[in-house]
Amino acid sequence: DGGITQSPKYLFRKEGQNVTLSCEQNLNHDAMYWYRQDPGQGLRLIYYSQIVNDFQKGDIAEGYSVSREKKESFPLTVTSAQKNPTAFYLCASSLGLAGGQETQYFGPGTRLLVL
Amino acid sequence: AQKITQTQPGMFVQEKEAVTLDCTYDTSDPSYGLFWYKQPSSGEMIFLIYQGSYDQQNATEGRYSLNFQKARKSANLVISASQLGDSAMYFCAMRPNTGNQFYFGTGTSLTVIP
Numbered sequence: 001d002g003g004i005t006q007s008p009k010y011l012f013r014k015e016g017q018n019v020t021l022s023c024e025q026n027l028n029h030d031a032m033y034w035y036r037q038d039p040g041q042g043l044r045l046i047y048y049s050q051i052v053n054d055f056q057k058g059d060i061a062e063g064y065s066v067s068r069e070k071k072e073s074f075p076l077t078v079t080s081a082q083k084n085p086t087a088f089y090l091c092a093s094s095l096g097l098a099g100g101q102e103t104q105y106f107g108p109g110t111r112l113l114v115l
Numbered sequence: 116a117q118k119i120t121q122t123q124p125g126m127f128v129q130e131k132e133a134v135t136l137d138c139t140y141d142t143s144d145p146s147y148g149l150f151w152y153k154q155p156s157s158g159e160m161i162f163l164i165y166q167g168s169y170d171q172q173n174a175t176e177g178r179y180s181l182n183f184q185k186a187r188k189s190a191n192l193v194i195s196a197s198q199l200g201d202s203a204m205y206f207c208a209m210r211p212n213t214g215n216q217f218y219f220g221t222g223t224s225l226t227v228i229p
Contacts, residue, residue: 031215033217035219040124040221041221041222042119042206042219042220042221042222043160043206043219045216045217048215048216050215058216088158090158090160092160094215096215101148101165101167102148102210102212102215103150103162103165104150104162104208104217105162106152106159106160106161107159108157108158108159109158109159111158
């Protein structure tokens with residue numbers, strides 16, 4: 001089945017610890033995105049990548065880092081510099097075409113909690 | 116600047132009735148796409164419907180239709196014959212065709228009452 005997988009479903013972070021959230025897609029999409037969702041709020045863009053080995057900061061990139069070594073994978077690391085990481089994290093992908101219909105498809109999300 | 120506004124934090128509808136969820140947007144881009152997503156309690160975002168800014172007709176997908184009024188910059192979602200499974204958060208989003216970023220509203224929580 002084609003789709004986007006995220007792991008783990010729940011993640012617990014200790015103070016001062018870096019943690020990495022996994023996102024994999026087999027849709028052959030070029031573009032991938034990471035969003036953060038807090039209760040009662042919409043989605044805020046952390047990072048996005050249009051092609052392999054290239055990515056851009058979104059609105060709330062501070063305290064996060066990403067890599068895009070493979071087309072299928074776009075892992076997000078929440079560093080110790082992110083002082084309030086408790087949130088729901090959603091990964092998405094799209095074809096990456098300029099113009100026209102460009103629907104984003106989402107993974108099931110990862111809930112990150114700080115111990 | 117791009118902005119999506121959803122002014123209804125919560126809505127209730129009787130089962131089998133129709134409901135309209137409001138969305139207004141602001142963009143200086145002449146060409147853009149508008150999207151609606153459904154987020155059930157499980158958390159996954161489910162794509163519902165798309166409308167292009169140059170599409171002459173309003174988009175429809177089964178029980179979902181998008182009431183697109185370009186001059187008013189509104190893109191309301193209409194759900195007909197509501198079902199209990201429609202209870203969820205609904206997000207409006209926009210993507211200017213000149214870029215790759217999507218912009219989301221804060222969402223509307225819909226509760227369908229039996």
